[in-house]
Amino acid sequence: MNGERIRLLVVDDQAIVRDGLVTVLSLVPDFEVVGEASDGGQAVRLAAALHADVILMDLRMPGVDGVEATTQILAEHPATAVLVLTTHADDASILGALRAGARGYLTKDAGRAEVANAIRTVALGQTLLAPAVSEVLVGSLTGGRPVGTVSAPAASLPLSRRFPALTAREREVLELVGQGLSNSEISERLFVGMTTVKTHINAIFTKLEVRDRAQAITLVRS
Structure with missing residues (x-):
């Protein structure tokens, strides 16, 4: 800016x-x-x-x-x-x-x-x-069903199988990103600092080849 x-x-x-x-x-x-x-x-x-x-x-x-x-x-x-x-x-x-x-x-x-x-x-x-x-x-990505009842084959798999390149902590962060949480909310949920959250998110973006948070949300929910 x-x-x-x-x-x-x-x-x-x-x-x-x-x-x-x-x-x-x-x-x-x-x-x-x-x-x-x-x-x-x-x-x-x-x-x-x-x-x-x-x-x-x-x-x-x-x-x-x-x-x-x-x-x-x-x-x-x-x-x-x-x-x-x-x-x-x-x-x-x-x-x-x-x-x-x-x-x-x-x-x-x-x-x-x-x-x-x-x-x-x-x-x-x-x-x-x-x-x-x-x-x-969310309705589109879950076929109109509640989020907890997604039956699409990819979405039903655990993140560890869908995104094996990520570490366990990165998958935790990705799951929270997919739920729409902000960096500060993720920081509070995982009891880590904001810098740590940003580091994990940057690593996730790099490994999954996504440009930004919106694409990550779409990826994890699809």
Whole structure:
């Protein structure tokens, strides 16, 4: 980030929505809106030129959609955080965005404070999903059954068999990440320091070849 200000690129094909976001976010002291795009193709070009810290990404846009734009942007700029902000919260949209590498997912009924908090969260490299989005995601990955009754063959196997490259402690951390716990919550649960948790998570990401927390959650729950 540039000093203490988070550089933002706002992407939405609806001008009134895009203008509203730019106006509201420009009033936040620690945010700097450096650009806006009306479609995914323009977002890809501006991401390369503007080096935004966080991109607010709509999904359904003409031409290059938000999922494809996210994939292209993160392939070239993996340090950029993509926060999806869309009206769509179906399982295909959510899974597509997370698999593309989005760190956060909100729907457009989110309030200003919620959006601002999500921006700050993903800028720090963490993942944030709206509660309703988490419910849809879990329902999709468990076939609509309660989490404890997943019957998919892969999900029914213990983590030790699914991820043999991980140490026992790393599998503990991965399980808690899959439950949606934050680093601080994992630290408290396992009685270890935050630095230790971060070290384990970095090792997990490397061994499982995932880019971020969202992809790890999708992997462990699928």
